[in-house]
Amino acid sequence: MLVLMKAGATEAQIREVCRKIEEMGYKAHPIPGATRTAIGITGNQGPVEAALLDDMPGVGECVPVSKPYKLVARELKEEGTIVDLGGGVLVGGNDLVVAAGPCAIESLEQALTIARSVRAAGARLFRGGAYKPRTSPYSFQGLGEEGLRILSEVRSEAGLKIVTEAVDRESLDLVERYADVIQIGARNMQNFSLLKAAGRAKKPVLLKRGLSATLDEFLMAAEYIMAEGNYRIILCERGVRTFADHTRNTLDLSVVPAVHRLSHLPIIVDPSHGTGRREKVLPLSRAAVAVGADGLIIEVHHKPDQALSDGHQSIFPSQFEHLMRDVRQIAPVLGRSIQ
Ligand code: PEP
Ligand code: MN
Numbered sequence: 001m002l003v004l005m006k007a008g009a010t011e012a013q014i015r016e017v018c019r020k021i022e023e024m025g026y027k028a029h030p031i032p033g034a035t036r037t038a039i040g041i042t043g044n045q046g047p048v049e050a051a052l053l054d055d056m057p058g059v060g061e062c063v064p065v066s067k068p069y070k071l072v073a074r075e076l077k078e079e080g081t082i083v084d085l086g087g088g089v090l091v092g093g094n095d096l097v098v099a100a101g102p103c104a105i106e107s108l109e110q111a112l113t114i115a116r117s118v119r120a121a122g123a124r125l126f127r128g129g130a131y132k133p134r135t136s137p138y139s140f141q142g143l144g145e146e147g148l149r150i151l152s153e154v155r156s157e158a159g160l161k162i163v164t165e166a167v168d169r170e171s172l173d174l175v176e177r178y179a180d181v182i183q184i185g186a187r188n189m190q191n192f193s194l195l196k197a198a199g200r201a202k203k204p205v206l207l208k209r210g211l212s213a214t215l216d217e218f219l220m221a222a223e224y225i226m227a228e229g230n231y232r233i234i235l236c237e238r239g240v241r242t243f244a245d246h247t248r249n250t251l252d253l254s255v256v257p258a259v260h261r262l263s264h265l266p267i268i269v270d271p272s273h274g275t276g277r278r279e280k281v282l283p284l285s286r287a288a289v290a291v292g293a294d295g296l297i298i299e300v301h302h303k304p305d306q307a308l309s310d311g312h313q314s315i316f317p318s319q320f321e322h323l324m325r326d327v328r329q330i331a332p333v334l335g336r337s338i339q
Contacts, residue, residue, distance in 0.1 A: 248276020
């Protein structure tokens, strides 16, 4: 259930309703909206006794939630959530945000070279894994904490926000310390203990869709994070497994309007993992923006043939520039822009 406060409800009234909810043995999640605050209730096994809240000062109405997820649902918050990464970088607002960088951090020189080029082309975030979930245990597994130190240097040198993946509890603590956004990868989308830990983290989370996750499973994974109190979540479509073998995965762009309909969370698209092919990254980036994505995350490498991970899907810096030029032209068709 959720409690919709009246438009003019005071802070004290909102606090009082939250206190009452906690007294009933549940957790209260006050989510401010453009016109009114909604309070999500979690932790209840059966129905919540609405009568105890209905008459409280400032309460507009108590409404049952029709979906299995509560906090990520549009029902809780009509307008889209804008995730503020600081320094004027907002995900989910009018501006589209682009993250770009190599699949894996390989060296300071590699990271800085790529960061400077993507920054010049208009990326606001730098991506790059320090912990890599690889199919083979013999493949490059990432530089670990050394990679995170390189990422912080990139932040100060290139002035980009940093997004990087945490693969377990230990790396999560380190990633939270060094990065601006904690990435939870496709393979961990249903690692529920990791999701809960990310929910307790003080940094925003980029949650990638699992390789075979339905939309409900994807949103329930986000719900795990939110239920712990972290409301700053960015969803990411990165392709799902299908019978199609002309691409690495099938980029499910139809999930973008579906997410926007059901949830208030922003969603960005990863056409690099979504297609696995360098030449398909540009057309699918254009399509992602056209379908209404809130941003893109793109793998870029200055020497992709020597990349330690995902070189075949990494585009050259000059191709990234071209991509940014194209999406800047498409965005205004949807009433959006790119800073
Ligand atoms: C990545 O972003 O480099 C990555 C491993 O992505 P995914 O979890 O979507 O495979
Ligand atoms: Mn990759």
